[in-house]
Amino acid sequence: MSRLDARARRKLLRIFYTAFDIGVACALLLVALIVYVHLYGDAVLDRHPEKLKLAESSIILASDGTVLRRIPLPESGYRRSARLEEMPELLIKTFLAVEDHRYYSHQGLDYTGILRAALHNAVYLDNAEGGSSITQQLARNLYLNRDKNLLRKLNEASLAIALEKRLSKEEILQHYLNQIYMGQGQYGVKAAAEHYFGKTYMKELEIWQIAALAAIPKGPSVYNPESAGERPVERRKLVLRIMEQRGLITHEEMVAAAKQEIRPEAGTEAYSPGTGASYINTVLKEASRLTGKTETELQTGGYTIVTGMNPGAQLALEETFRNSDFFPSDGKTQQVEAAMVIINHDNGEIVALTGGRDPSIGSLNRAIIDARQPGSAFKPVIDYGPALESGKFMPDSLLLDRKQRYGSYSPDNHNGIYRGQVSMSQALQQSINAPAVWLLKQVGVENARAFAAKLGIVLPQEDNNLSIALGGLHTGVSPLKMAQAYSVFASGGTFNEAHTVRSISDAQGKMLYRYASKRKQVVSPLTAANMTAMLRDVVNKGTGVKARMNIPVAGKTGTTQADLPGVTGKANRDLWFVGYTPAWTAAVWMGFDHTDKDNFMTAGSGMAAALFSNVMNKAYTGSGR
Structure with a gap:
C-alpha cells in the first residue's frame, strides 16, 4: 500500500471515529434530554402541588x-x-x-x-x-x-x-x-x-x-x-x-x-375601591373568627361573604366624614380623627362603620379597638342602667349631689355647683358627676360591672373602682361596644350581638356559615323604657341637643379632659355621642391618636352630637327610610 493510501485511510478513520464520538455524544445527550423531560416536570409538580390550587378573589x-x-x-x-x-x-x-x-x-x-x-x-x-x-x-x-x-x-x-x-x-x-x-x-x-x-x-x-x-x-x-x-x-x-x-x-x-360595537359595561363592583375600607376590615376579622380561617385564606379562597352593610348609610357616613366642617380643628402635627358605628338594633347588623376619616384596607380601625375613655357616655351603662334594673331607683328618684370623698377618690362637678339633691333624670340630663358616683356606690361596683357585661362590655378587674362611674376605664372601650351597649336600651332590653357577616359560602357555593339570631332579654323592658325616656330628655333639653333630628333621638354625650401640664384646663382628649333612633343605634368618637401639648381639642362633645345628627339624617335619606 502506498504511503498516500495509508494517509487517506488514517484520515478516514479519524473522521469515522470523530463522527462516532459525536454520534455517541448526541445519543447520550438525547437520552439525557429524554430523561430530563420525563423527570423534571414530575418533580416540579410534586414539589409544588399548591400551584394547581388557583388563588381566587373573594367577594364581599x-x-x-x-x-x-x-x-x-x-x-x-x-x-x-x-x-x-x-x-x-x-x-x-x-x-x-x-x-x-x-x-x-x-x-x-x-x-x-x-x-x-x-x-x-x-x-x-x-x-x-x-x-x-x-x-x-x-x-x-x-x-x-x-x-x-x-x-x-x-x-x-x-x-x-x-x-x-x-x-x-x-x-x-x-x-x-x-x-x-x-x-x-x-x-x-x-x-x-x-x-x-x-x-x-x-x-x-x-x-x-x-x-x-x-x-x-x-x-x-x-x-x-x-x-x-x-x-x-x-x-x-x-x-x-x-x-x-x-x-x-x-x-x-x-x-x-x-x-356589534365593543362596549364594555360597568362590572359588578358597585362601589369605589375606597368605600367601606374599615367595614371590610371588620368583616374579615369577624369571618376569620367564625370560620377559623386566616384573613389571607378568606381573601384568596373565592369565598362570598354577604354582609349587613346598608350601602346608603355607609356612603352617607363616609361623605359626611370627608367634610372637615364637622370636626374640631387639627393639631400642629396631627389631624383630628373620628370613628362611628351604626347598628340595626332590631337584628344586631352593623349597617355602617368607619374607623377613621380617611381609612384604607389594613389601616387603623378605631371603631373596633378598646382604647378610648368614654367619659359621661358611660353613665347609662354603669350608673343609671344598673340602678333602674335594681328596682330601688326610678327616673324621679332623688340622688345626693354633694362634694364627697370616697377613700382617695373625690370627684368634682364640672362647674363646681352642688345642688344637694337632684332627680336621676336631671342628673343624667345635665351630666352631673357627683350623683353618678354616689349612685354607683349605692348599687355596688360588682353589680354595675355585671350589668355592663350583659350589655356586651366586660370590664377587667382593674376597673373594680368608683372612677368607672364617670367613664374612667383601665384600657378604654370601642365605639362598637358603646353602640352595642346602647342598642340594648333601644331594643327594649334585648341583646342582639352586633355583627357584620350574614353568611359565608365557598367557591363551590357551599354554605360555611349563616348568622342565626341569639336574641336574648338581658334587662327588663321597664329599665329600657325608663332609660330611653331619660336619654330623650338629654337630647331634647340637655347636653345632647345638637343630636336632635326630625325623628325621636335618645342619647348621651361624653367628654374626657386632656389633663396635660401647661395646657389649658379646657383641653379635651375624647369627645363622644352615643344614641339611637327608632331604627338604628350609633356611637361617635372624636379625638387625636396621640393627645399631647400640640394636639388637643377645645371643642366639646356637642360636636360629636352634631356629627351624629348629620350622619344619621343623611343615612336615613340615603337608605330610603
Whole structure:
C-alpha cells in the first residue's frame, strides 16, 4: 500500500471515529434530554402541588346584594373561577379553535404546531410564533417565567407532559380558562366576563362578547375591550372568522356579531375601591373568627361573604366624614380623627362603620379597638342602667349631689355647683358627676360591672373602682361596644350581638356559615323604657341637643379632659355621642391618636352630637327610610 493510501485511510478513520464520538455524544445527550423531560416536570409538580390550587378573589356583598369589594390577589389582579359546566359551550370551543384546535389529539405537545412555528420563525428570522399548546401555556403560566430561551421551552414541554399524565383534558382546560390573564388585572374568563360585560352568569354571554374574550390572550394589553384603537375590533373579527370556519357559528351570525360595537359595561363592583375600607376590615376579622380561617385564606379562597352593610348609610357616613366642617380643628402635627358605628338594633347588623376619616384596607380601625375613655357616655351603662334594673331607683328618684370623698377618690362637678339633691333624670340630663358616683356606690361596683357585661362590655378587674362611674376605664372601650351597649336600651332590653357577616359560602357555593339570631332579654323592658325616656330628655333639653333630628333621638354625650401640664384646663382628649333612633343605634368618637401639648381639642362633645345628627339624617335619606 502506498504511503498516500495509508494517509487517506488514517484520515478516514479519524473522521469515522470523530463522527462516532459525536454520534455517541448526541445519543447520550438525547437520552439525557429524554430523561430530563420525563423527570423534571414530575418533580416540579410534586414539589409544588399548591400551584394547581388557583388563588381566587373573594367577594364581599352589601346587604342589597351588590358587590362591595372584590379582593385583589397577591399579584394585584382578580380571579373568579368557574367549572366548565358553568361556561357556554361556544366559549369553550372558541378558545380551543383559536388557541389549540388539536387539543384533544395531542398529549401536551402539538408537534405540528411546533414545526409550523419553527418554520415561520426561520423564514422571518424572529421568535414571534410559539406553537405552544394550551397545556404548555398553562404549564408556563403556573410554573415558569416568560423568558424565550431553549431551557425554558424544554422545561415547559416537560411540565406539559407531566400535567397531561396527572390531569384529565377537561381538568387542564378548566385550569387554563380560569388561570389565563385577560387584561386589566383580570384572571380567568369568568372574571373577564364580569369586568368587561357585567356578566355574572357566563351563559348569558353573546356571540360577539365570546369572540371579544377569545381575542384577548394573544395580547391582553392591546386586545382587551377597554384598549383604545382598532386592534381589539380587528382581532375580534379574526376570531369570528375562525368561529365560522370551524362551524361554530353561521355566516349570518358572524356578520351580525362583527357589527356589534365593543362596549364594555360597568362590572359588578358597585362601589369605589375606597368605600367601606374599615367595614371590610371588620368583616374579615369577624369571618376569620367564625370560620377559623386566616384573613389571607378568606381573601384568596373565592369565598362570598354577604354582609349587613346598608350601602346608603355607609356612603352617607363616609361623605359626611370627608367634610372637615364637622370636626374640631387639627393639631400642629396631627389631624383630628373620628370613628362611628351604626347598628340595626332590631337584628344586631352593623349597617355602617368607619374607623377613621380617611381609612384604607389594613389601616387603623378605631371603631373596633378598646382604647378610648368614654367619659359621661358611660353613665347609662354603669350608673343609671344598673340602678333602674335594681328596682330601688326610678327616673324621679332623688340622688345626693354633694362634694364627697370616697377613700382617695373625690370627684368634682364640672362647674363646681352642688345642688344637694337632684332627680336621676336631671342628673343624667345635665351630666352631673357627683350623683353618678354616689349612685354607683349605692348599687355596688360588682353589680354595675355585671350589668355592663350583659350589655356586651366586660370590664377587667382593674376597673373594680368608683372612677368607672364617670367613664374612667383601665384600657378604654370601642365605639362598637358603646353602640352595642346602647342598642340594648333601644331594643327594649334585648341583646342582639352586633355583627357584620350574614353568611359565608365557598367557591363551590357551599354554605360555611349563616348568622342565626341569639336574641336574648338581658334587662327588663321597664329599665329600657325608663332609660330611653331619660336619654330623650338629654337630647331634647340637655347636653345632647345638637343630636336632635326630625325623628325621636335618645342619647348621651361624653367628654374626657386632656389633663396635660401647661395646657389649658379646657383641653379635651375624647369627645363622644352615643344614641339611637327608632331604627338604628350609633356611637361617635372624636379625638387625636396621640393627645399631647400640640394636639388637643377645645371643642366639646356637642360636636360629636352634631356629627351624629348629620350622619344619621343623611343615612336615613340615603337608605330610603
